[in-house]
Amino acid sequence: MSEGTVAKKQKLSVPFDYDKYLRPKKLPHIWCPGCGHGIVLKALLRAIEASGLNKDDICMVSGIGCSSRTPGYVDFNTMHSLHGRAFAFATGIKFAKPNMKVIVITGDGDALAIGGNHFIHTCRRNIDLTVLVYTNAIYGMTGGQYSPTTPLGDIATTSRYGNIEPPFDACKMAEAAGASFVARGTAYHTLELEKTILEAIKHKGTSVVDIIDACPTYYGRMNKYKSATHMMEVIEKDGTVSVKQADKLPPEKLEGKLLRGVLYKTDRPEYCEQYATQVMGKATGK
Amino acid sequence: MAEHKKKLLQGNEACVEGAIYAGCKFYAGYPITPSTEIAEGLSVRLPKIGGKFIQMEDEIASIAAAIGGSLAGLKSLTATSGPGFSLKQEGLGYACIAEIPLVIINVMRGGPSTGYPTGPSQADIMQAKWGTHGDHPAIALTPAYVQEILTETVRAFNLSEKYRTPVIVLYDEIIGHMREPITIPEPGELEVIDREKVTCPPDEYFPYDERFEVPPLAPFGTGYRYHVTGLNHKKDGFPTNDSKQINENNLRIMRKIENHKAEIWKNEEVSLKDADVAVFSIGSTARSANFAVKAAREAGIKAGLLRPLTIWPFPDAAVKELAKRVKAIIVPELNLGQMVLEVERCAGGACKVEGIHRVDGEPITPAQILEIIKKHAK
Amino acid sequence: MGEAALKLPNIRINEKLCKGCSICVDFCPTNVLEIKGTVVAVKDLAACTRCQLCDLRCPDFAISVID
Numbered sequence: 007m008s009e010g011t012v013a014k015k016q017k018l019s020v021p022f023d024y025d026k027y028l029r030p031k032k033l034p035h036i037w038c039p040g041c042g043h044g045i046v047l048k049a050l051l052r053a054i055e056a057s058g059l060n061k062d063d064i065c066m067v068s069g070i071g072c073s074s075r076t077p078g079y080v081d082f083n084t085m086h087s088l089h090g091r092a093f094a095f096a097t098g099i100k101f102a103k104p105n106m107k108v109i110v111i112t113g114d115g116d117a118l119a120i121g122g123n124h125f126i127h128t129c130r131r132n133i134d135l136t137v138l139v140y141t142n143a144i145y146g147m148t149g150g151q152y153s154p155t156t157p158l159g160d161i162a163t164t165s166r167y168g169n170i171e172p173p174f175d176a177c178k179m180a181e182a183a184g185a186s187f188v189a190r191g192t193a194y195h196t197l198e199l200e201k202t203i204l205e206a207i208k209h210k211g212t213s214v215v216d217i218i219d220a221c222p223t224y225y226g227r228m229n230k231y232k233s234a235t236h237m238m239e240v241i242e243k244d245g246t247v248s249v250k251q252a253d254k255l256p257p258e259k260l261e262g263k264l265l266r267g268v269l270y271k272t273d274r275p276e277y278c279e280q281y282a283t284q285v286m287g288k289a290t291g292k
Numbered sequence: 293m294a295e296h297k298k299k300l301l302q303g304n305e306a307c308v309e310g311a312i313y314a315g316c317k318f319y320a321g322y323p324i325t326p327s328t329e330i331a332e333g334l335s336v337r338l339p340k341i342g343g344k345f346i347q348m349e350d351e352i353a354s355i356a357a358a359i360g361g362s363l364a365g366l367k368s369l370t371a372t373s374g375p376g377f378s379l380k381q382e383g384l385g386y387a388c389i390a391e392i393p394l395v396i397i398n399v400m401r402g403g404p405s406t407g408y409p410t411g412p413s414q415a416d417i418m419q420a421k422w423g424t425h426g427d428h429p430a431i432a433l434t435p436a437y438v439q440e441i442l443t444e445t446v447r448a449f450n451l452s453e454k455y456r457t458p459v460i461v462l463y464d465e466i467i468g469h470m471r472e473p474i475t476i477p478e479p480g481e482l483e484v485i486d487r488e489k490v491t492c493p494p495d496e497y498f499p500y501d502e503r504f505e506v507p508p509l510a511p512f513g514t515g516y517r518y519h520v521t522g523l524n525h526k527k528d529g530f531p532t533n534d535s536k537q538i539n540e541n542n543l544r545i546m547r548k549i550e551n552h553k554a555e556i557w558k559n560e561e562v563s564l565k566d567a568d569v570a571v572f573s574i575g576s577t578a579r580s581a582n583f584a585v586k587a588a589r590e591a592g593i594k595a596g597l598l599r600p601l602t603i604w605p606f607p608d609a610a611v612k613e614l615a616k617r618v619k620a621i622i623v624p625e626l627n628l629g630q631m632v633l634e635v636e637r638c639a640g641g642a643c644k645v646e647g648i649h650r651v652d653g654e655p656i657t658p659a660q661i662l663e664i665i666k667k668h669a670k
Numbered sequence: 671m672g673e674a675a676l677k678l679p680n681i682r683i684n685e686k687l688c689k690g691c692s693i694c695v696d697f698c699p700t701n702v703l704e705i706k707g708t709v710v711a712v713k714d715l716a717a718c719t720r721c722q723l724c725d726l727r728c729p730d731f732a733i734s735v736i737d
Contacts (some may be wrong), residue, residue: 020722021734032530033687034732039693067360078519078530083512085363086531087356088386094353098360098368099512101344102318106364106513127349164386177713195724197514222691235696238727281344289339 022050027051027061032079036072038228042193042219042233042242043140049196050109050138051080053203055282057107065108067096069116071147072221073140076111090121093128096135104278107136108208114141118154118174129183132211133277137175137185138203138239139214143222150224161228171190180214181270188270193220194242195266211276218242218264297476298542303468304371306438307335307397307461309476310445311369314484316395318342318368320354322376325409326465327399351376354429355383359392363520365487365511367449372398373465374416375406378423381592383438384458386522387422388545391500391509393452393487395445397461399468400575400626402653412464414575415627420460421604427542429549431556432460432604438472443482444601446512449557450485455548456506464626466576466655490516498527502540505548549605558601559610563589567596569668570618572611572635574603577624577656584661593669606634615639620668624648624656644668680736685709688732695723701734703733 028051037043042101049105064082068074070089076083078292083106087095092110100108110128132233145151154174156189162169180188187209191199198236199217206213220226220237231237249267252260286292301309307330311319319338321331331347344361348354354370362368377398387394402408420432430449435444444461452459459506472614490497490510490649499518501507507527510516523531523621524538532538549556562585569588573581578599588595598614598621600607611634615621619642623632632647635659639645648664650656681702688709693701695710700717703710703724710733718735725734 020636020725021736022725024731028731031417034689035730037729039689040693041729044731045727048726048731049729061517063513078521083517084519085360086519086523088382088522091352091356091383094348094356095360097346097353098318098320098362099349099364100360101346101357102361102364102366102368103511103513120359123349124353125352152534158437194727194730231697234691234693236695237590280341285345286339286342290334 013175018291022055024048024051027054027080029079029081030209035079036075040222040224041072042142042238043076045193045196046078046138046140046217046219047076049200050203052200053207056204057207057209059107063106065096065099065106066111067092067099067108069110069121070115071113071145073111074116083284084116090116090119091124092116093121093124093135096181097128097131097133099131100135101278101281103133104134108134109207110135110137112139113139114143114155114174114176115145115153118176118179125179126183128285129180129185129212129214131277132184132186132274134210135212135216136206137212139216141176141218142225143173143214143223144221145220146224162225163228172208176216177269184212184274185214186211186272186274187268188244189268190216190218190264190266191244192218192242192266194238198242198266199226202268206221209271211274219247295347295527298473299476300473301438302329303438303441303463303472304329304399304472306442306474307371307445309338310442311395312337312341313368313442313477313482314331314446314449315412315486316367316369316449317341318358318366319343319345319366319370320348320357320361321370321372322348322351322354324351324373324376325395326401327371327373329435330397351379352382354511355380355396356395359383359387361391362394363512365514367453369395369397371399373399373409373508374403374413377416377419381424383405385426385428385429387458387658388424388428389522389524390520391456391457391545393456393509394458395448395452395461396458397445400462400464402651408653410437411466412443412466412576412626414464415630415651416462417603417625417627417630421464427546429457429459429546430460431549431602432462434462434601434603436463436578436599438467438470439474440601441467442474442476446482446484449578450483453487454484454506455552456509457549458547458645461590464575483493499529500525500541502527502544513525525532543666553605553607556602556605557607557610559607560599560601562597562599564596564598564614566594568594569622569665570614570620571595571597571622571624571661571665572631573597573624574600574631580656580658581624581661584665585660587658588665588669593665595665595669603631606638607636611635611638612640615642618643620644620646622646622648622664622668624661626650626656678715679720681712681715681718682734682736683710683712683734689729689730691729693727693729694733697723697727699723
């Protein structure tokens with residue numbers, strides 16, 4: 007079923023007044039023509055509207071890179087932090103003010119390479135952060151170097167002979183490290199992504215959404231994709247299968263495809279609550 | 293309560309007392325010798341008073357979490373030692389440009405690298421000033437006694453809140469681990485400066501408003517929705533490529549400290565008024581210098597001690613003035629020559645300057661200093 | 671659905687924000703849009719089914735279908 011048909015059949019969240027959550031004067035954003043980051047941002051803003059959260063209670067923290075420019079465009083408490091360290095800054099804010107909804111915006115290089123250790127330990131603590139990893143298989147801000155999710159053999163400015171480093175699966179990593187909500191979406195499946203992000207926001211604990219989106223300028227051009235649309239069709243639509251469909255498909259049809267949807271969800275004690283009840287409780291003898 | 297006022301405490305424990313006294317409510321750290329007792333102490337104390345303690349996955353994460361805690365409105369602390377201080381430089385620069393109050397304790401141990409974890413050092417003086425890249429303001433305090441670790445930790449919090457900037461407290465392993473009887477001050481006895489409250493309506497608030505020398509900082513989640521970045525930014529916190537604005541951004545964060553050096557400086561002087569030979573020293577080395585100066589006086593030599601409790605901004609004025617009226621300034625320090633370069637710069641040739649340096653993990657003794665005092669007294 | 675559905679949709683395009691990436695043009699199931707110069711333009715408004723895919727997949731906050 008195409009997204010268009012889905013859009014018709016379900017109650018639509020569009021047209022949507024994005025300006026309610028944007029800092030409209032900051033637009034146009036810095037992202038290249040066809041970059042998927044804007045599509046993801048729109049899904050996120052619709053999910054936030056659906057969550058009913060108040061703008062004053064939302065904090066968005068990012069690291070460094072293209073996706074990490076997101077906080078500059080949204081009207082929340084926003085922090086553009088250091089490369090890879092968004093998790094740690096966000097942990098500090100959330101821990102100091104547990105009533106805030108803290109959303110981490112990070113890219114695959116930011117989260118899985120330079121921020122890999124922070125990513126792991128954020129998941130392990132299961133602190134209540136909503137983490138959106140924009141996975142576009144490239145370092146875009148610096149001009150197209152291979153990233154921890156660049157597929158084997160692919161071309162980047164630092165892998166002219168083909169990438170020899172196997173790519174990371176952010177979802178498997180998150181689940182193994184202890185995140186209590188793990189999901190994947192794509193910019194192509196934007197309504198599905200909106201619902202997934204909403205579920206992630208509502209979840210108490212570390213929720214990680216790996217979002218496949220396209221970098222047509224660097225990754226696309228170097229790897230012979232014709233356009234942003236072409237990338238969305240090949241990588242995001244044909245390269246993924248929803249978890250619901252996957253159950254019905256034979257293993258050979260799933261080969262080389264990434265699963266979409268909520269991949270893992272469990273109830274596990276959340277860090278700030280544990281601190282309040284276990285640590286502060288014992289320290290004060292309550 | 294009076295019977296609890298006197299305590300026999302280790303330097304690092306006094307730091308904990310100072311932090312609590314100053315109103316610290318957030319600590320993020322990573323275990324490292326010889327500063328770990330600060331984390332251990334605060335892990336017990338903070339949850340009792342509604343404060344937050346978290347052990348992060350590394351030193352970088354620790355300073356980042358502490359900056360986050362501060363931005364959310366809590367007085368925040370992180371503590372470390374040399375190798376950890378190297379890692380924290382990234383976050384230190386962020387706190388400088390984003391103007392986030394924060395206190396960083398560095399209990400100095402031997403280096404470079406892993407060096408000598410259980411031995412004292414004073415080799416991070418220059419790192420405290422120049423460790424993070426780019427031009428940036430630096431405030432670093434250098435207590436020499438256990439009691440002073442408490443009071444200087446309080447002063448560090450005060451300065452960081454007043455000037456909206458990270459403040460470093462540097463002391464060496466000797467006083468970090470030394471036990472001395474100290475007095476815990478009563479509430480109100482020491483000044484405690486809290487963050488200035490923002491009162492203007494949210495649409496009139498600019499986190500980097502250049503009309504203020506130090507613009508007030510609204511904590512996240514209080515209705516003032518604004519942007520914080522490590523990029524050069526405008527008054528509203530958003531990044532800029534405008535050279536005029538970049539220049540203003542860089543100069544203002546320097547100016548807010550530079551214009552207030554006299555209030556930030558703090559020196560102790562020992563028999564310096566009529567001195568012919570002066571010693572300039574900090575921390576445990578200054579304690580040796582104190583003995584050496586007294587011994588010199590007993591031997592009829594007019595020796596004195598200038599002991600800065602603020603090493604950054606460097607006490608230029610005091611050293612310049614001193615250099616004009618003494619024959620020599622002796623600079624003993626547990627490194628191969630860091631403060632001595634600053635003293636030479638300030639003396640500008642007006643007197644002799646000689647360093648005493650030691651990097652074998654042992655303290656500089658009074659006898660070592662006395663010998664050089666005698667040499668210059670001739 | 672009969673003749674009553676003839677009211678044409680209102681497709682709002684913000685030319686200052688459009689970067690001409692062509693995603694909306696390519697994914698439109700009924701070929702309503704085209705790139706004219708460097709930005710998107712409406713080619714065949716009558717063909718629009720209000721499916722809103724152009725809005726949903728536009729990365730630049732540049733197009734929406736206001737009924």
